[in-house]
Amino acid sequence: MGTEPTDVLRERGLRVTAQRLAVLRAVSKAPHATAGGVVRTVRDELGAVSVQAVYDVLEILTEKGLLRRIQPAGSPARYEDRVGDNHHHLICRVCDRMVDVDCAAGEPPCLTAAEDFGFEIDEAEIVYWGRCPDCVERPAKGTA
Numbered sequence: 001m002g003t004e005p006t007d008v009l010r011e012r013g014l015r016v017t018a019q020r021l022a023v024l025r026a027v028s029k030a031p032h033a034t035a036g037g038v039v040r041t042v043r044d045e046l047g048a049v050s051v052q053a054v055y056d057v058l059e060i061l062t063e064k065g066l067l068r069r070i071q072p073a074g075s076p077a078r079y080e081d082r083v084g085d086n087h088h089h090l091i092c093r094v095c096d097r098m099v100d101v102d103c104a105a106g107e108p109p110c111l112t113a114a115e116d117f118g119f120e121i122d123e124a125e126i127v128y129w130g131r132c133p134d135c136v137e138r139p140a141k142g143t144a
């Protein structure tokens, strides 16, 4: 598997376009970016690009497995290009910072259900929520 964005697109049978390359570069530069963040980076590089166009590119790149979408409960979806493993995320409840953490178990599903009810289980969705070191040190304002 190639590492150049151009090769990566071709290997998945995708046409190479300036927008797709710019989106891949934006996500690899800023992992866990929101769609809005990707739009800003792509516009810096290419000029006028519609929000819908960037969303469409994110959608197809995710569908083809070039990007992974993380959808934390109650916060906007984020995108990353670290797709080859079963890693998880730590998210700070205060500042929304998101950090990769390797899976302790390795292969999915990393947690065994107490009872599988006959389901063929292939994934346990794991997100670790808490406060990052900066926010632990800086007591939240306005709370007693």
Ligand SMILES: [Zn+2]
Residues within 6 Å of the ligand: 092, 093, 094, 095, 096, 097, 131, 132, 133, 134, 135
């Ligand atoms: Zn924080």
Ligand SMILES: [Zn+2]
Residues within 6 Å of the ligand: 080, 082, 087, 088, 089, 099, 100
């Ligand atoms: Zn990640």
Ligand SMILES: [Zn+2]
Residues within 6 Å of the ligand: 086, 088, 102, 103, 104, 105, 106, 110, 111, 126
């Ligand atoms: Zn795991």
